[in-house]
Amino acid sequence: MGCDLVELAVSGVRSLSPYLPGKPVEELAREQGLDVNAIVKLASNENPLGPAPSSLDAIERNLSELARYPDGNLFNLRDALSQKLAVQPEQITFGNGSNDVLVLLAQSWLKPGVSAVFSQYAFVVYSIAVKAAGAESIVVPARNWGHDLDAMADAVRDDTRMIFLANPNNPTGTAFSRDELTGFLDKVRSDVIVVLDEAYFEYVQDEEYPDGIALLKQYPNLVVTRTFSKAYGLAGSRVGYAVSSVEIAGLLNKLRQPFNVNNLAECAAVAVLNDDEYLERSRAVNKEGLQTVAAGLRAMGFEYIPSMGNFITFDTGGDALVYYQKLLEKGVIVRPVANYGMPGHLRVSIGLSEENERFLQALEEVKKVV
Numbered sequence: 001m002g003c004d005l006v007e008l009a010v011s012g013v014r015s016l017s018p019y020l021p022g023k024p025v026e027e028l029a030r031e032q033g034l035d036v037n038a039i040v041k042l043a044s045n046e047n048p049l050g051p052a053p054s055s056l057d058a059i060e061r062n063l064s065e066l067a068r069y070p071d072g073n074l075f076n077l078r079d080a081l082s083q084k085l086a087v088q089p090e091q092i093t094f095g096n097g098s099n100d101v102l103v104l105l106a107q108s109w110l111k112p113g114v115s116a117v118f119s120q121y122a123f124v125v126y127s128i129a130v131k132a133a134g135a136e137s138i139v140v141p142a143r144n145w146g147h148d149l150d151a152m153a154d155a156v157r158d159d160t161r162m163i164f165l166a167n168p169n170n171p172t173g174t175a176f177s178r179d180e181l182t183g184f185l186d187k188v189r190s191d192v193i194v195v196l197d198e199a200y201f202e203y204v205q206d207e208e209y210p211d212g213i214a215l216l217k218q219y220p221n222l223v224v225t226r227t228f229s230k231a232y233g234l235a236g237s238r239v240g241y242a243v244s245s246v247e248i249a250g251l252l253n254k255l256r257q258p259f260n261v262n263n264l265a266e267c268a269a270v271a272v273l274n275d276d277e278y279l280e281r282s283r284a285v286n287k288e289g290l291q292t293v294a295a296g297l298r299a300m301g302f303e304y305i306p307s308m309g310n311f312i313t314f315d316t317g318g319d320a321l322v323y324y325q326k327l328l329e330k331g332v333i334v335r336p337v338a339n340y341g342m343p344g345h346l347r348v349s350i351g352l353s354e355e356n357e358r359f360l361q362a363l364e365e366v367k368k369v370v
């Protein structure tokens, strides 16, 4: 009888393929009989430094608040973030991770009969959010693994309500410049919402890389999303946000669950937002690690996609799942990207230097036997 009930679910939800997360360390430990401490997880673009000590202190100081509901308006985080970003507090919408905000955006504007545009190889959450809302996805072929912004502008139809851009994109690590972005925004109709996902914003150190928030005044149809999951080291506590016009934020906040960010997550985010030293360390470790891993891949003859994020996606030159499995047996977890239509590639997150070395060493060994 359960089947009949499932048949009655909305077709957008029935047609979804669930998100495939990186394999948890504990799961691999159980499967392979390995010690958790012997496992290196470079599968989910997490911050290898672990949480900032400032975040941990804030959580410890606030543990006694757990019986209380969080501040639904997130006054403290809203205040800190609006100052940091030089935006009005009312322009911010908080989410349980930025994934939550991406879903709120799709739910607010998408429905059967309308469409959304995103790139081939774009972050898979866009396709899930669009499908769940019952809208049509227009997937634009990538150029050199990145967004082809000209083709994306041309793909917009009369029924298009939303465009998703990831800068940098996950899993390809590709990014577009300020000129490319403004050229694109100039071409897009003002009634189409452009969601600019900047999950890796804090990691990018490139003169040409645009700050989406600086463009909000000029483009009222632009919505920028960012997260505390990556460079700020709080993937497990789930805090992300959108910055937009006050009007768009007001709408999203009607749909947002009032307590979608918990009180410990909020205070951890406030603490690390003001922890410049942690952010600097995150950037430095990533920059050095990107160079080490890229050099290691080159030395072994693997082609990789140059990355602006905290990960590198490389071509195994064969069946990536074979490499993935053999790396698992050596206690190294990376991320297959076959679900992105990249069956020959693997994505590896940048870790601490010893973790990067472990990965390169394991890959070298695996390469000899496949």
Ligand SMILES: *Cc1c(COP(=O)(O)O)cnc(C)c1O
Residues within 6 Å of the ligand: 045, 096, 097, 098, 099, 100, 123, 166, 168, 169, 170, 197, 199, 226, 227, 228, 229, 235, 238, 239, 240
């Ligand atoms: C990691 C990631 C996100 C956000 O994840 P949250 O943890 O939900 O904030 C969003 N977009 C991209 C492209 C990502 O890689």
